[in-house]
Amino acid sequence: MRPDDGVPHNETDRGNFDKDVDYNPEQSSSDTDDSSSDHSTQAGVKRIEAVSKAWTKTSLIIAYVALLLIANVTSLEIQVTGVMARYATSAFVLHSLLSTIYVVQGVVSAVIKPPMGKIADVFGRLEAFSISIAAYTIGYCMQAGSGNVQTFAGAQIFWAAGFNGLQVLQQIFVADTTDLLNRALFSTLFDVPFLWTTWAGPEVANSILTTATWRWGYAIWAIILPVCFIPLAISLFMNQRRAKKLGFDVPSPFRGRSAFQVAKNIWFDLDTFGLLLFAAAVALILLPLTLAPNASGGWSNGSMIAMLVVGGVLLLAFPLWETSKKLAPKAFFPPNLFKERTIIAGVLIAFLYFMAFYMSVFPYFSSYLQIVQHKSQVTADYITRTFTFSSTVSSIVVSLIIKYTAHYKYYVTFGAAIYLMGMGLMLAYRTEDASVGTLVGTQIAVGIGGGFLNVPVQLGVQASASHQQVAAATTVWLTLLEVGGAVGSAVSGAIWSTYIPAKLQLYLPAENLADYATIYGDLTVSSDYILYPPGSPARIAINRAYQETMRYLLIGALCCAAPILPLTFFLKNYKLDEMDQKVVGNVIGKAERKERASGQHQRWKFWKR
Structure with a gap:
């Protein structure tokens, strides 16, 4: 589909748009093809294309500054609450369920991105941003007020919905307002705050734990984040009004429709049943991996x-649903996307990248450092946050290189080799005296x-999609990345909760054997070098149990990272400055493209940065 398709420039176009609103599930989902007709572009896409034509340089700067303000808040929040989670689960004497918390986050993170992308496409970017901020705030409030681990885990649903909705909307906004040469650089802007929050986060967390409780580590963000969202909301709202005054407004696709017609349109546009299938399948397969070792009867429960059987059946049913043009004419995993080898390779790389990460760095490496290496909470978090800092710096560097070379594939291959080497080094130096x-x-x-x-692979996936499908391609990529993280968390949780209790019972001296459950369930006990001093039989047993288990996790992570390198060779080597930029209106970058409009060729307007 051409980027200008479906943006009404006169009353005739508006009338045609309204006539095609009532959804026909038997209609071919031609909107996934580049040659699709005008009405195939969804309302939110039409609205952002219209709004993009109304952007001024000043209004776009304000929007990006507001997004950077939000990124600073959320990046600091991640660093602080990442510490709080360990102490929250330990407060419930269930530190081992830390991986279950991350599985819940991963499942919700995986399934929320497609509908959030769809909401942005169907209703608009401002509406989707508002929903994300509301969910984020509810999650903070629930975490702060949770009285048990079940409530705390349930709060992850809202938190993950808000966090990941905001993440995908930031990337969709960048895709809407930049050309391909500048997209990687501007996508990386939202990672820049990690350069300082990485180091500030552990100190802030330690200050909160010292002067208050872990609950305040969540509660403060319920106040800060909504306030920081106000400038972005005003910017998007004012620009929508400006677009309307300039004649670029897109009417609501639900105008003049009955409640039943609106509900039917939303059902198909959001692919509601497909979303439920996917969410249920992923959750039912992954959660037992972390719950079974702690459940009564274990795997015989x-x-x-x-849960595993039902989850497997639903997972088999999911692709059947998604490939049916009658049942899922607007599938949130559009089947034709997976005809592109770059998209296939890109999502596999994302899946394995995050799976390896969640079997090595998170969620248990910080705990390992506190228990086995006798590092303080702040030092342990500084060590693990080094990953965040170095990945942020390298993503900025590679974004600049992409901007000036117009290539991306070579850097993905380089990154895969370094990532694999890093996993190998983690395994090699997993020693108590490191x-x-x-x-x-x-x-x-x-x-x-x-x-x-991370950044180049996402760029390659976006470059393989039409403008209508940029949001879909981005959400598919981010979704499978999160599924990889959820799988990694589930596997690491299964290994941790299976081997550590067994090894503690095997290695602990007789006088400490009765304490194995408390040692296993509470980080503050297992890392207490006064209660279990260095050189004592109990300390030697504890360190040996955790060290051997960490070795299993790192072997698994290395196996997951190994296929990433050969997968990079399947990416297409796009020359980004010679491609259709797949954006409409006033966008950031220096590029120009001819497009067909009423039989004439028009030039895009770009700002030189």
Whole structure:
């Protein structure tokens, strides 16, 4: 589809748009093809195309400054709450369920991105941003007020919905307002705050834990984030009004429709049943991996087997649903996207990248450092946050290189090699006497590899999609990246909760054997070097159990990272400055393209940065 398709420039276009609103599920989903007709572009896409034509340089700067303000808040929040989660689960004497928390986050993160992308396409960007901020705030409030681990885990649904909705909307906004040469650089803007929050986060968290409780580590963000959203909301709202005054407004696709017609349109546009299938399948398969070792009867527990069986059936049913033009004419995983080898390779790289990450760096590496390496909470978090810092720096570097070379594939291959090497170093230096410098060095290597992987792969996937499908391609990529993280969390949780209790019972001396459950369930106990001093039989047993288990996790992570390198060879080597930029209106960048409009060729307007 051409980028200007469906943007009404006169009353005739508006009339045609309204006539085609009532959704026919039997209609071919031609909107996934570049040659689709005008009405195939969804309302939110038409609206952002219209709004893009109304952007001024000043209004676009204000929008990006507002987004950067939000990015600073959320990046600091991640650093602080990442510490709080360990102490929250330990407060409930269930530190081992930390991986379950991350599985819940991963599942919600995976399934929320497609509908959030769809909401942005169907209703508009401002509406989708508002929903994300509201969910984010509810999650903070629930986490702060949780009285048990079940409520705390349930809060992850809202938190993850808000966080990941905001993440995908930031990337969609960048895709709407930049050309391909500048997109990687501007996508990386939202990672820049990690350069300072990485180091500030552990100190802020320690200050909160010292002066208040872990609950305040969540509560403060319920106040700060909504306030910081106000400038962005005003900017988007005012620009929509300006677009309307300039004649670029897109009417509501639901105008003059009955409640039933509106509900039917939303059902098909959001692919509601497909979303539920996917969410249920992923959750039912992954959650038993972390719950079974702690459940009564373990894997012989009938509910665990039932969850796996039902989840497997739903997972098999999901592609059947998504490929049916009658049942899912607007599938949130458009089948034709997976005809592009770059998209296939890109989503596999994302899946394996995050799976390896969640079996190595998160969620248990910080705990390992506190328990086995006898590092303080702040030092342990500084070591693991080195990954965040180095990946942010390397992503900025690779974005600048892409901007001036117009290539991306070579850097993905380089990043894959470094990432694999970093995982190998983590395994090699997983020893009790490893120095801080060695531990930091492994995180730098993994971070550099991750930075060179993440941004270029996403750019390649976006370059393979039409403008109507940029949001879909972005959400598919981010969704499978999060599924990889959820799988990694589930596997690491299964390994952690299976081997550590067994090894503690095997290695602990007789006088401490009765304490194994408390040691396993509470980080503050297992890392207490006064209660279990260095050189004591109990400390030797504890460190041995955690060290051997960490070795299993890192072997798994290395196996996951290994296929990434050969997958990079399947990416197409796009020359980005020679491609259709797939954006409409006033966008950031220096590029020009001819497009057909009423039989004439028009030039795009670009701002030189």
